Amino acid sequence: MDNCFHRVICIVVFVIVTVHTSGQGFLKANRKNIVNEKGQPVLLRSMGLGGWLLQEGYMFHLGNIGTQYRIRESIADVVGEERTKQFYEMWLTNHTTKADIDSLAAWGFNSIRLPLHYNLFTLPVEKEPVTGQQTWLEKGFAITDSVLNWCRSNEMYLILDMHATPGGQGNDLNISDRDAGKPSLWESEANRQKLIALWAQLAKRYANEPWIGGYDIINEPNWGFEDSTDKRGTKEKKNVPLRQLLVDVTNTIRAVDTKHLIIIEGNGFGNNYNGIFPLWDNNLVLSFHKYGNFNYKANIQNFLNFRDAYNIPVWLGESGENSNTWFTECISLVEENGIGWAWWPGKKMGINNPMEIKVPEGYDQLLNYWKGKGAKPDSATAWKTLQQLLSYVKVQNNIIHRDVLDAMFRQVQVNTTLPFTKHIIGKGTTLLPAVEFDLGKQGRAYYDKDSASYHFTPNVHTQGNRGYTFRNDGVDIQRNDAGMCVFSIEDGEWLQYTIQAKVAGKYQIGFKTAAENEAGELSLQVNEKWLVNNLTLPVTGNRLNYTTTWVKNIVLPAGETRLKILACKGGFNLQSIAFVKE
Structure with a gap:
């Protein structure tokens, strides 16, 4: 992490901590706000630790397999049951550690949403040795204790999120590891009683722990109670079974814990609150989830109305999975x-x-092999790959995306840009990779005509970053045999770069580009002055066949300089910019 970026993030963290988590203690609902024990509003900025205690296939390129139980079966098929047990023990040990929580705290998060799989705490109903009784497993409680300790040491709140309920809470099988061949949460009284009993155990264990921020009872219910064809639960008008279960769990928690927030989620993946009101407890928070729609106030107005009508705090309990532009806009x-x-x-x-x-x-x-498109690897080869995966999930081996963090925190607060990294222009030839444009908002550090995905908005088919590599901005970045480049450049798009020239004077600047069929054109701005206009870029006949187009007599001052490269006519790939002192 370069120094200028680190300084800014530290400043943001200081502001967040002093404004939003000073005066610790139990969180509670005070009319429309979540407050601490001093009555100060607390704005929860949380990270959900998805993929750890509950694997979802898409997170590991396993969307075709989907659920964790099927991923486990697939692993056992190639390495055997004993090594599969070993794999999952190491997965729980390696995936998230204190170092992850320390990092998240340093980056600006003040809370953690921990997605729980019920089977780490208790047996499935069908495996209980005595029908109607609950067998408790120490594994899940011990893991939760560890995360709580890591959060406490960072003065972060921990929110317990029941992500996978007994039987599964919906028709989206992956998010709850549901086996559709067995009774769901809604089709089995035994499953419902197990969920209620599990929340009683958790509440009893953490009743007096102030760094537990709250209990998120059921993640994303998605079920048609009145109409079984309503697979997502978005059309349900009454939600009677959901409301009853939320009330029952609340009563069970309150029998042993009167202090903690209880977070409720509607049907339809947390958004359908038909029939859920009136409220039954004075320390509730209403959660909604938001993905892939436009970041207009109209798209959250329903929840603002609920907040006003029922005097209840509202929390965006889950979001993400988009471009940096969308992240900044949504959080703002x-x-x-x-x-x-x-x-x-x-x-x-x-x-x-x-x-x-x-x-x-x-x-x-x-x-x-798992897709049915290749031969089965031998056990030794498969185990070697899985062991490497166990190493790669560790935070010290992760790739840290500074651009994502910058979009989620600094860019929400300010419009200024930062260098992606230091670019020192000295003697000889200096190459500036095109993909290292500045950190900043759309329209400030870059402009791309398709900068986010609105996949849940009818008739809108944007993608954001089409290359899905290196950075998460709207700019399209591609990695191929020729290296990384900015591609799919359209007319009017531009990129900004901040450089440091050691010596003032005239420079030659070269643009390394490739164009398959038509010549592109670009213009160059230096410190808000256009010095090159409509430079023609040659057709190279192949997007991997690059050539450099040079311009001379470009005057650069010593010190910091901002360049803007504008595609007057797109259709070319840009790999790098070269600087040579004349």
């Missing part, structure tokens, strides 16, 4: 309306989270 929207948030997830294989898990060697062979 909710914070401007006094709403905290929880992002999802902290790490996975992919660029749109703070931490990226690298893909192990040989992983493609496993994926191809």
Whole structure:
């Protein structure tokens, strides 16, 4: 992490901590706000630790397998049951550690949302030795204790999120590791009683722990109670079974714990609150989830109305999985309306989270076999790949995406830009990679016509970053045999770079580009003055066949200089910018 970025993040962390978590103690609902024991509003900025206690296939390029129990079966198929047990023990040990929580605290998060899988705490109903009784497993409680200790040492709140309920809470099987061949949470009284009993155990254990921020009772219910064809639960008008279970769990918790917030989620993945009101407890928080729609106030107005009508705090309990532009806009929207948030997830294989898990060697062979497109790897080869994955999930081996963190914190507060890294222009030839444009908002550090994905908005088909590599900004970045480049450049798009020239004077500047069919054109701005206009870029016949186009007599001052490269006519790839002192 370069020094200028680290200084800014530290400043942001200081502001967050002093403004929003000073005066510790139990969180509680005070009319429309979450407050601490001194009555000071607390804006929860949380990270959800997805993929750890509950694996979802998409996080590991296993979307075709989906649920954790099927991922486990697939691993056992290639390495055997004993090594599979060993794999999952090491997964729980390696994936998230104190170092992860320390890092998240340093980056600006003041709370953690911990997704729980019920099977780490108790047996499935069908495996109980005595029907109707509950067997308790120490593993889940011990892990939760550890995370609580890590949070406490960082003065962060820990929110317990029941992500996988007994039987599973919906038709989206992956988020709850649900086996559709068995009764769901809603089809089994035994499953419901197990969930209630588990919350009683958790509440009893943590009743007097102030760094537990709250209990998120059921993550993202998605079930058609009245209409079984309503697979997402978005059309349900009454939600009677959901409301009753929320009330029952609340009563069970309150029998042993009267201090902690209880967080409720509606049907339809947390957003359908039909029939859930009136409220039944004076220390509730209403959670909603937001993905892939426009960041307009109209798209959260329903929840603002609930807050006003029922005098209840509202929390964006889960969001993410988009571009940096979308992240900044979404967080700005909710914070401007006094709403905290929880992002999802902290790490996975992919660029749109703070931490990226690298893909192990040989992983493609496993994926191809599991997809039915390749031969089964031998056990030794598969085990070697899985062991490397166990190493790569550790935070010290993750790729840290500074651009994501900058978008989530600094860019929410200010419009200024920062260098992605230091670019010192000295003697000889200096190369500036095109992908190292400045950190900052869309329209400040760069402009891209398609900067975010709105996949849940009808008839809107944007993608954001089409290359899904290196950075999570709207700019399209591609990695191929020729290296990394900015590609899919459209007319009017631009990139800004901050450089440091050691010596003032005239420079030659070269633009390394490739264009398949038509010549592109670019213009160059230096410190807000256009010095090159409509420079023609040659057709190279192949997007991997690069050539450098030079311009002379470009005067650069000593010290910091900002360059803007504008695509007057797009259709070319830009790999690098070269500087040579004349």
